[in-house]
Amino acid sequence: MKKENGRRKAPTTRIVSFFMPFALMPLLAAGGQELHPATPHRHPEAQKLKNPIPSDGPSIEEGRKLYQRNCASCHGPSGKGDGSMALAGGTPANLTDEAWDHGSSDGEVFVVIRDGTSSDMEPYKDKLTEKQMWQLVNYIRSLGPKPEK
Numbered sequence: 001m002k003k004e005n006g007r008r009k010a011p012t013t014r015i016v017s018f019f020m021p022f023a024l025m026p027l028l029a030a031g032g033q034e035l036h037p038a039t040p041h042r043h044p045e046a047q048k049l050k051n052p053i054p055s056d057g058p059s060i061e062e063g064r065k066l067y068q069r070n071c072a073s074c075h076g077p078s079g080k081g082d083g084s085m086a087l088a089g090g091t092p093a094n095l096t097d098e099a100w101d102h103g104s105s106d107g108e109v110f111v112v113i114r115d116g117t118s119s120d121m122e123p124y125k126d127k128l129t130e131k132q133m134w135q136l137v138n139y140i141r142s143l144g145p146k147p148e149k
Contacts (some may be wrong), residue, residue, distance in 0.1 A: 040101045042108070049107025053134040055141060063139025066132055070124065079143040090120035096143050109137045 053059050068077075076082040079095035086092050093101065102112045113133045116123035124133065 031094060035145045036100040040099070043111060044102045046103060046111040049105075049110055049124050049132050051106040051110070053131060053138060055138040059138045060142050062132070063135035063137070063142075066128065066136050067139050070127070072134070074120075079140065090118065092120070095140050096144055096145070106134075106137050106141070109140060110134060113137070 067075075067079075072083055073085040074081075074083045074092040076092075077093055078084070081092040081094040083092065097134070102108055102117060110133055112121070112130075113136055114123060114125045114130075130137070
């Protein structure tokens with residue numbers, strides 16, 4: 001350390017080196033993902049994705065198991081956004097209503113699961129296979145309002 005006027009002075013580079021990781025934490029917490037706008041929006045590229053997994057009983061059941069393990073703590077046991085971890089940060093989406101802030105197509109729901117939307121809704125691309133994510137899409141669809149026939 002240098003002495004200036006009889007006092008020790010830490011070099012600027014040491015101070016910057018110390019504080020830099022703290023300044024980068026918000027970016028690292030987001031996993032480098034592009035944060036989604038807070039207002040409802042669509043994802044045209046994601047809309048083009050087609051669900052390769054039939055939405056049948058076995059697929060929905062597998063999706064339910066995955067949901068209970070990975071999603072229910074925040075989104076709640078029945079998808080209403082009222083899970084016990086819901087108070088830990090942001091407000092989890094209610095998956096049973098008609099409001100889908102990040103798009104409502106199967107592809108858009110898949111991309112939200114895969115890539116996440118914020119530090120509260122983290123990406124699952126390193127935790128689940130594509131097949132499992134599509135099974136989750138099928139299960140989440142089974143929670144929401146049924147289209148009128």
